[in-house]
Amino acid sequence: MQTVRQLLEQKSSNELIAIGPQATVYQALQTMAEHDVGAILVMDMDDIVGIFSERDYARRIVLQGRTSIGTCVRDIMTSKVVYVSPSQTVGQCMALMTEKHFRHLPVMDEGKVIGMLSIGDLVRATIAEQQFVIEQLVNYIRT
Template sequence: MRIADVLRSKGSDVATVDPSVTVAELISQLATHNVGALPVVDEGQLVGIVSERDVVRRLDVAGPGLLEASVGDIMITGVTTCAPGDSVADIAAVMTNRRFRHLPVVVEGQLAGIVSIGDLVKARIDLLESEREQLQSYIAAG
């Protein structure tokens, strides 16, 4: 199973945030889109990623003033990405080993989607369920 299969099932629409947006606005966007992280895009280019976890960790240090800071001040840069042709198993291993919960999907330098560890777990469970049904059908027919 490939990342493209996950995106086909999930969809490739991606909410993004501009690095100039305030952290308060970011929190609102995370809630509105019901997501835990947003890719940060500036002039069409992926420049970072920011998550609820990033906000909480920096809020502990900076206090309430953080809400007026920009996303660019707290985002993670040097983002690890994946491609639609990558294996779900390989990307799940990368996400587990590097402790990522979200990974942008990039095609020819352009953001094409985002996958979460939950998306990958669901894909693996769906695959196992399909294989189980096929085996049961095979056994029943035999």
């Protein structure tokens, strides 16, 4: 099974998209829209202090009657960030995401953020791996 490191190496774009905790929710949403992502890291210098997702917005802005312009990301972000290491497998990441009910997963190596995986990244990798196995089995049966 493919490792997180291998998956990150294959991604077309592994740009880290982050915002500071003092930024407004509106600024975070703008950044997310510009990069077409569903979550953004909240970083203070090189340290992850949280993650902000569309789910955070829906549950902590819209449903609580707050405003995007008047609320700082630090006030509504998910501050308990779960992350994985580059040596973990795609399967382990999928199991973790399923168990914890989230769709974005930062990757840390020696205390430094080196990437972010989405559930879409993991599903694509799983489908590609399954397709490869199917092709190998078909070739084996034909020979």
